[in-house]
Amino acid sequence: MEQSTFIQQASTEKNKVSKSAALQEPRVIRYALTFIALAFLAFFIVLPLASIFITAFQKGVDVYLAAITHPDALAAIKLTLTVVAIAVPLNVIFGVMAAWTLTKFNFKGKNLLLTIIDLPFAVSPVIAGLVFILLFGSQGLFGDWLFTNDIKIVFALPGIVLATIFVTLPFVARELIPLMQAQGTSEEEASISLGASGFKTFWYVTLPNIKWGLFYGLILCNARAIGEFGAVSVVSGHIRGMTNTMPLHIEILYNEYQFSAAFAVASLMSVIAIFTLILKDIIAWKSKSS
Helix, strand or coil: CHHHHHHHHHHHHHHHHHHHHHHCCCHHHHHHHHHHHHHHHHHHHHHHHHHHHHHHCCCCHHHHHHHHCCHHHHHHHHHHHHHHHHHHHHHHHHHHHHHHHHHHCCCCCHHHHHHHHHHHHHCCHHHHHHHHHHHHCCCCCCHHHHHHCCCCCCCCHHHHHHHHHHHHCHHHHHHHHHHHHHHCCHHHHHHHHCCCCHHHHHHHHHHHHHHHHHHHHHHHHHHHHHHCCHHHHHHHCCCCCCCCCHHHHHHHHHHCCCHHHHHHHHHHHHHHHHHHHHHHHHHHHHHHHC
């Protein structure tokens, strides 16, 4: 107890020294740095975000409502939500399994598996889409078999889901791996030694410890899935009302000079992004306080 109290006091004193050292910087420098940071955020984030909503409502509320309730827009929104509803849970399951495997067990090829998980971060989404075309397209590796059995992958929902899963695959795993590494395996080992099964150990020991990190990774995965453009653009075929997600629908409207309609749909994505950011901050605050 005395040692723990001493460590806590030393940490508190260290934080006080760091804060006082920061406050000793000249006031001009502190104000200048603050102004530069705020100006940067205002110019590159706040101003573009505000312009989206201004342009969306430029022609009135009626035009705005007509744009977001158009059958093609509703189809794009429905497709986007469908893809998210499929891709995100699958990536959550994979992320938890991958993090569990990489942090709780030692085996050959561990670093290789970690590298493969990080691969979508290094590969361009457009390249990822082309890979699925080469595999499942009409001239692809499995194209003849798919055509014979009347199975559609590319230019259909399955291809869009596969492309989205690929680009969002690392988010949950990469959020959980460092967290589970820091927690170690002592609690799981104690649970198993007391007779608990592997599932009960995961459900009652591991999951409560990683729940906020899991939610955080889920939020990031969800945000990327909604906004994915490159890979989905390659495999979708841009079929109106069928294979256009919200980003693709916005691109088509913009290319057709329907700016108000394009920004109206973009405003919906912006609202989702803002809500996601708020939810992410709440989860980060909860994880620190718990």
